[in-house]
Amino acid sequence: MNLDEVDSKIENWEPKIIAFLCNWCSYAGADLAGISRIQYPPNVRVIRVPCSGRVDPFFIIKSLQAGADGVLVSGCHPGDCHYLTGNYFARRRFTILKNILEYIGIEEGRVNFSWVSAAEGEKFATVIKEVTESVKALGPAKRLIKRFNYRKL
Amino acid sequence: MEIVERIREEARKALEEKKVELIIGFEEGSLPLRTTPAFIKSIDAVERLIWNATCENNLANYLLRLKIKGKVGIVAKGCDARSIINAIKERQIERDMVFIIGVPCTGMVDRKGIKERFDEAEILEAIEVNGQIKVKGERFEGSFNISDFLYDSCKTCTQKTPSLYDVIVGDEVKEREDVDEFREIREFEKKSPDERWAYFTREIESCIRCYACRNVCPLCYCKECFIDQSRPQWFGRSIDESDRMIFHIIRVFHTAGRCVDCGACERACPMGIDLRKLTKKVEKDVVELYNYKAGIDLETVPPLATYKEDDPQEFIK
Amino acid sequence: MEEKVISREKVVTFIDTLIGKYYVFAPVKKKDFISFDEVKSGNEVYLGYRNSKDSPKRFLFPQSEVMLRYEKGRLIEEGPFDYGKRVIFGIRPCDIKGFSLLNKVFDNHDFRDPYFITKRDSIILIGMGCREPQTTCFCTSLGIDPGSSDGADLFITDIGNKYVFQILTSKGEGIISEYDGFNDAEKADLDMKEKVSEDAKERIRTKVEISGLKEKLDGMFEDPFWSDLHEKCIGCAICTYLCPTCHCFDIEDETVNDKGVRRRNWDSCMFPLFTLHTSGHNPRESGKERMRQRIMHKFNYFVSYWGDTACVGCGRCIINCPVNMDLRKVINNINHG
C-alpha cells in the first residue's frame, strides 16, 4: 500500500503484518490454531517458507518497503529445525538485523520473531495477538516505505 | 633504517628473487596530504614506494579486485593485514599467494580534519616531520601533531601492528589497551528511535549512490552486489529515501563479523556521510553477543558462519 | 551590455526578493562542503565558496527523475513535470560551460529531450566569477575564463565591498528589475571587475595540454597505456557523478504492488553493470575498458560528435577520487607517453 493512502485512512486503519512461517512448524501451528478454532486477529498475511533459515533479511526489509506495518518470522524451536541447524544460523542473522533496524530508528515491535511448533496452535494465536497489538500501538509504518515522491527533484 | 627504506629493500628483494609479480604499496600523490596506491612491477620502480601518515588507503581491496595471476606483494598496516586475514578466511585468496610486508602503523592523519581548520582556504603544501604535519597555504601556515589529527578509526585502533605478515618493517607499536572504542555508539544508542531516524535520514540525504563506500571496502567483493541485482530487482536505484536507506542497512548488515574498522568507506565518501556510526554498531554487537573481532586470527570461525545452542535470544517470542 | 552594482549587504535582500517569486538555489554550507540547495532566506547563502562539491548539473539533469507514473498497467501521468521557475544563484563559469555541453547532448539536430529542455527553459542562471580558484582548477586549459559570463543570464563579480552585476539576457534584465537596490556601475567598479577577473585567471597555475589530445587518442584505443592506468581505480562513480559534463543514465520502471513510476537515473560508465548485456556478456569487461571509455568519451568521442571537449576543468574528480587518480596527470601522460 502506498503511504499517502495510509495517512488518509488513518481512522479505520488496520495493520498489515507479513508473517514468514516455517513449513515444518509455525505454518502447521497456524493450521492447528485454525482447526482448533482458536480466534486471532486477521491482520497477518502468511508466506510459507521451508525453514526460518530461508528468510533472507531482504524479505523483511522488502516487506517494510512495500508497506507492511509489521513483520513476523516464525520457525521451529532451537533443536527442532527440520534441517537441524537452519534456525540456529538464522537466529544470529536475525539478531544482527533486528539490532540494526532498531538502531537506525525502526520502532521496536515492527519486526518480530518467534518459535512456534506444529503442536502450539495456542501459542501461535497468542503470538499473533501480541504482534498485532504491538504494531497497532505503533500506528502505521512510515519509515522505509517507498513513497514515490515523484515531483520532488 | 627508516621504514620507507626497509619497505623498498623488501620490495626489491621480493621482485629480484621473483617471489612476487608485483608489489602493491604507496607512492607520492598529486595533492597535499595525499598518497596514492602504487603497483610496482620492476626493480627500477621500487624507488617510487613511500611511507608516511597519509598512506590511508586499504590496499587489501586490490587483492580481491584485481585478477592477478601469480603471487602478490603488499604493504600492509594493521587494518590492511586484518582485511587480508578476512579474505583468506573467506577463501578469497590463498595465504601463500600473498607476500605481506607488514608495517607497524602509528595512525593515519585525517586530512579533512586538518583542512577544516582553515575553512575554505586551500592547503598548498604539507610535509611530515617527526610526528608533525606542517602545512602551508597562501596566507597561513600551521603545524599539527599527527597524533591529534588521526582518523577516528585510527584513534581507537587496537591492532596497529599487523598480526599477519611475511616480513615486518619497523618496531612493533604499543597497542592501546585503554581505548573504549564503542563509547560513541553507546551514547548514540541512548537517543530515542525518532532522534536516531532523524540523524540517519539527514546523513543519508546527501548520499549520491556513487558506491565508493562499497567499492573501497576490502569486504565487498561479491560478483554481483544485491543493490545491482536486476533479475529480479530487489531495490531501486534512484535517490529515493527508502532505497538509499536500505542500501546502507544491507551493506552494513553484510559487514557483520567482517568489518575491521579500517575506516576506508567513510574516508572515500565524497559527501562526508557518517558511515562509521553504522559499521561500528554492528562491530559492537558482534563483539558483545558473539565475542568476535574480525581479522585477528586465521582460525576462529566467523560469527555468522557458526552458532551456539545457547546464543542470546531474549527478543524471540 | 549593462552593468549594475550593489553593496554586499544588499545582495542578501536581493536574494530575499527573488525567493518570493522563484525557487532559489544557491551555495550553502553542508558539513565540510558546499552544495547548491534551495534557500529560504538570503542569509543562508554562502558567498565565500570556491566551488560546490557536486556540480549543479542536477538542476537540468537530476540524479533521478520520474518520467511517468502508472497504475494497474495504465498511464496516469506523463512528464516532463513542471518544477516551477528556478534561479541558480552563484554558479561558476566552468559549471555554466558544463550546462552548454549537456545542451549539445540533450538538444540537437536529431534529438530533443523534453525533460532537459523544459528545465533549461525555466531556469535563470546567475553566474559568479571566481576570485580564488583552487589549485585543482584548470578551466583555462579548456578555454574557460574564471571571469567569463558566457551562458549566464546575469553575471556577478565580487569586487570587494560591492558586487558588479552584468545583465546578459532579457531574463536577467527581468530579475534585476524585481529589486530597486541596484545602482549603475561606475568606471572604477568596472575597472575593479576587470582586475578581479584578470587576477583570478593569473592564479590558475595548472595547465594541461588539450590541443592535439584528440588526435593523439585517435590511435590509442589498443594502446598498452590503458592496462596500467586503471589499476588503482576502484570503479566508483564519484568522478562521473560529480562531473558537470557526465550525462549517462539508465531508465527503469519501479513498481511496488500495482503502482509504479518510470525513472531516469544517473548511471556511470565506471560501473560494470552499465554495459552488462542480458546474455551475461560485458563488452567493457574490466576496469581497463571502463577507464578508457571515460577518458575517450571526454577527450575524443565527444570532440568528434560535438566539436568540444567534455571537461570543463573544475577539478572535482581530482579532489574527490578516493585513490587520488588525477585527471591532469592522465592527460599529461597521454600527451607525453
Ligand code: SF4
Ligand atoms: S565496512 Fe568500512 S570500515 Fe569496515 S572493513 Fe569495510 S571499508 Fe573498512
Ligand code: SF4
Ligand atoms: S560513498 Fe558516500 S555518497 Fe557514495 S554511496 Fe557511499 S555513502 Fe553514498
Ligand code: SF4
Ligand atoms: S573517482 Fe577515482 S576511484 Fe572512483 S571511479 Fe573515478 S577514478 Fe576510479
Ligand code: SF4
Ligand atoms: S575551474 Fe575555473 S571557473 Fe571553475 S571554479 Fe575553478 S576557476 Fe572557477
Ligand code: FES
Ligand atoms: S525447518 Fe523450521 S526453522 Fe528450520
